Amino acid sequence: EDQVTQSPEALRLQEGESSSLNCSYTVSGLRGLFWYRQDPGKGPEFLFTLYSAGEEKEKERLKATLTKKESFLHITAPKPEDSATYLCAVQVNQAGTALIFGKGTTLSVSS
């Protein structure tokens, strides 16, 4: 069974304290791995898509990396506005199929 596991479940950081979120996956055939940000009461907001091991993508203070078994979302010098739930999802087998989501990591950044 295809599975996505995110850790930690919750993370509290001080402003400027860098850290990483983990997304490990066990799937039959990975087509793409997606990272989303979700604020309370809102839909997921797209951050990155990674397609192959070794790929990296950056956006402001965020950097996503991918290996054959897991992905990391690195947050450098976070600010309070980075507080949100970060969701990892995988697309398997064929294009156009639904994403399979992990449970998310809730990040709280205090000033």
Next chain:
Amino acid sequence: GAVVSQHPSWVICKSGTSVKIECRSLDFQATTMFWYRQFPKQSLMLMATSNEGSKATYEQGVEKDKFLINHASLTLSTLTVTSAHPEDSSFYICSASEGGSYGYTFGSGTRLTVV
């Protein structure tokens, strides 16, 4: 970028009544739309997948007669919760895909409360 509009943002209805949620892709044609449900502090759980002009494919455990999905055009899909009960209260989110290697765009979600 791609935008998906979902309405209403929140709705309160009485037990036994039906509620319709709309999901529109504003600047692209969505060959496939997905409906998710999210409980507090839980992840998104796929309810059904719909392709334009076809019957929706429901996930195991999701009642197709309770959650009616219509995908009549390439820009509009609707989810109707029929005879709603308090246990149907949840956050419903739609997602649209152009297909191929394009990504998935999510709506802003609908908070349904059944009283």
